[in-house]
Structure formats: C-alpha cells, structure tokens
Amino acid sequence: MSTQEIIQQFEPKQHNLLHILHALQDAHPENYITEEALEAAAGHLGVTKSTVYGVARYYTMFSLKPRGKHIIRVCASPVCELLHVNDIIAALEEELSIKTGETTKDGLFTLELSECLGQCQEAPSMMINDKIFNNLTSARIREVIQSFKDEARK
C-alpha cells in the first residue's frame, strides 16, 4: 500500500494524527516514518510539516530513522532497574552483538530502552513489537531471541 493509500484511510481530522503515524510506521518494512510520509500526513491534515515532525519526535514509539523488523524495548524505569535490568540489557547486547540504540546487521532487531511498561509486579520486563515478556533472566533472553531468529528463517 502506498503512503497516500494509507493516509486516505483516515478522515482529514487532526485527532487522527497519531493513528496515521502508527499506520505509516507499521507499513514501512524498516519500521520508521519517512520524510515523505511526514509531509504527506501534514498535507492531508492541513497542518505544517513541523507540527507533524514535533509529534513524531515527542512520542518514543515513533522513529524517524530506519529500524529493524523487530523492536525490542527494555524497561529502564526504577523497579526494573532495582531488579537488575542492566544484566538483561547486557545479555541482549551480547546476544544481538549490538549496543542499545542500534540495529543488528541483518536488520532483524533494534534494541531500545523504554519507560515503565506497566509490568512492575513481574519485572524486569521488555516488549518485542506488541508482545510483553516478564520475569526476564539472561537464559530467558537467549530463548526468546533464538525463537525470533528461528521464526525469521522459516
């Protein structure tokens, strides 16, 4: 589906901006919102490109640069931090051979930090795309990442 076809699914009302940005990002194989898409969304809603850009930059779930197919967001808020999320982040960095904020060479994963995911009772926690993973350990990280790699090979 083209950028215009995606945007035309939404009424040209400003309250649709977040839905439009989500749809544009989800439709892009590199999981981000392009300059062209920002411009098209602004044109559709009758607002300036800088307004749309500002909104896209404000929310951490949006990216303005290419990312991997799977977005890993690790909670770095206080409860997870107390429960040694730094060990989890280190395990992810080792397993993926990247640093936080980077994308794997095969384009499969991007590793990011996040605010509280609302899972404090089962911390430490992370999300991969829309799925939550709780009670993380280094061993569990290896299992989860391997399952995504296996799925990608199918």
Ligand code: FES
């Ligand atoms: S602090 Fe990590 S899920 Fe709430």
